[in-house]
Amino acid sequence: ALFNLIQALRDHDxxxxxxxxGINQAxxxxxxxxxxxxxxxxxxxxxxxxxxxxxxxSLMIKIAEVNKNPTxxxxxxxxxxxxxxxxxxxxxxxxxxxxxLDVLENNLVNPTFEKIHPAVKIYxxxxxxxxxxxxxxHNNISHCVRLGLLRKAEKRSYELTGLGHLYKxxxxxFGTLIKNQLLTYAQATDNGxxxxxxxxxxxxxxVREISFxxxxxxxxxxxxxxxxxxxxxxxxxxxxxxxxxYPSIAITSETNKAEILTELNEHHPTGFNYNDIWxxxxxxxxxxxxxxxxxxxxxxxxxxxxxxxxxxxxxDQKILDLLDKSKDAVDRKSYEEKIWIV
DNA sequence: TCTTGGGCACGGTACTACGT
DNA sequence: ACGTAGTACCGTGCCCAAGA
Numbered sequence: 001a002l003f004n005l006i007q008a009l010r011d012h013d014x015x016x017x018x019x020x021x022g023i024n025q026a027x028x029x030x031x032x033x034x035x036x037x038x039x040x041x042x043x044x045x046x047x048x049x050x051x052x053x054x055x056x057x058s059l060m061i062k063i064a065e066v067n068k069n070p071t072x073x074x075x076x077x078x079x080x081x082x083x084x085x086x087x088x089x090x091x092x093x094x095x096x097x098x099x100x101l102d103v104l105e106n107n108l109v110n111p112t113f114e115k116i117h118p119a120v121k122i123y124x125x126x127x128x129x130x131x132x133x134x135x136x137x138h139n140n141i142s143h144c145v146r147l148g149l150l151r152k153a154e155k156r157s158y159e160l161t162g163l164g165h166l167y168k169x170x171x172x173x174f175g176t177l178i179k180n181q182l183l184t185y186a187q188a189t190d191n192g193x194x195x196x197x198x199x200x201x202x203x204x205x206x207v208r209e210i211s212f213x214x215x216x217x218x219x220x221x222x223x224x225x226x227x228x229x230x231x232x233x234x235x236x237x238x239x240x241x242x243x244x245x246y247p248s249i250a251i252t253s254e255t256n257k258a259e260i261l262t263e264l265n266e267h268h269p270t271g272f273n274y275n276d277i278w279x280x281x282x283x284x285x286x287x288x289x290x291x292x293x294x295x296x297x298x299x300x301x302x303x304x305x306x307x308x309x310x311x312x313x314x315x316d317q318k319i320l321d322l323l324d325k326s327k328d329a330v331d332r333k334s335y336e337e338k339i340w341i342v
Numbered sequence: 343t344c345t346t347g348g349g350c351a352c353g354g355t356a357c358t359a360c361g362t
Numbered sequence: 363a364c365g366t367a368g369t370a371c372c373g374t375g376c377c378c379a380a381g382a
Contacts, residue, residue: 098371139351139353142369283372289350306349
């Protein structure tokens with residue numbers, strides 16, 4: 001009720017609106033602290049037994065969030081038209097796929113494997129095509145290849161891998177397969193192989209937890225350094241700097257977004273455009289979600305609630321063990337043949 | 343109860359690479 | 363140069379939560 005009142009006042013009082021924009025910026029930076037008996041245009045009268053400073057500060061933080069925008073403000077996420085969702089940054093970091101694991105299993109892998117016979121190794125591409133409502137799916141075969149279940153044999157033909165055969169005969173369930181594959185999955189880049197999930201765990205061991213915006217500027221933007229390895233040190237320090245400077249970045253008001261973005265872009269070689277950061281309906285947002293959704297298979301060490309990706313407390317040793325146990329299976333041959341997880 | 347916004351998922355489209 | 367195959371991106375539909 002109090003915040004409804006303040007909102008109504010804000011909508012009619014330019015000075016009050018400006019004041020709220022100001023404290024929103026301070027709150028985003030985690031710098032709200034007051035000892036005054038009046039905050040902005042609001043005079044606070046509370047019983048003596050309450051700690052005044054604590055109360056005033058938390059009230060301001062709350063106003064900074066709840067009343068941050070004029071009534072009727074909407075984000076830009078739902079307004080983006082054609083070509084306006086494209087990301088602005090050329091990345092190395094890519095998840096294994098832009099699918100949740102359930103859909104990967106049920107819509108892509110399993111329909112493909114219904115076409116497979118355990119005794120037959122080679123398949124023409126046409127024989128593996130999956131149709132739904134008269135339309136051919138263009139992702140099912142390539143995703144089986146990415147998962148190490150199929151490999152390209154010749155032009156227009158694919159061959160069952162060792163793991164593909166094992167999966168077909170029911171020797172491994174999908175969940176275990178994913179756990180086995182993510183940590184040895186690599187993509188070829190101009191600078192060599194890139195292991196997105198191994199790297200993510202190494203990154204999280206240092207950073208502990210990360211939300212979308214720091215992720216975009218750090219892990220998502222990681223580059224190879226001169227010695228040919230991904231520059232995880234820079235990623236970690238950028239993440240830590242942003243988290244420290246903007247502990248509550250998610251509550252940034254519409255008026256403050258442009259300015260905060262400019263500051264954030266100082267942490268980045270090219271900078272992001274507005275949409276990449278302030279909506280999650282772009283590739284960048286999708287990648288954060290899919291990374292979190294995928295790492296969730298390691299449910300004893302990883303927690304993800306769409307806002308924050310974090311490693312569970314006391315799981316460091318488990319993570320180190322996983323990385324160590326899988327380290328000899330990171331070549332493509334092993335990726336297609338080897339179960340290391342059990 | 344009805345409406346609206348936007349979080350999330352995913353498959354079609356647009357692109358690139360390849361082969362002729 | 364052109365046609366086709368292969369791949370990744372991202373535009374958009376679904377649906378739920380929050381607001382009216």
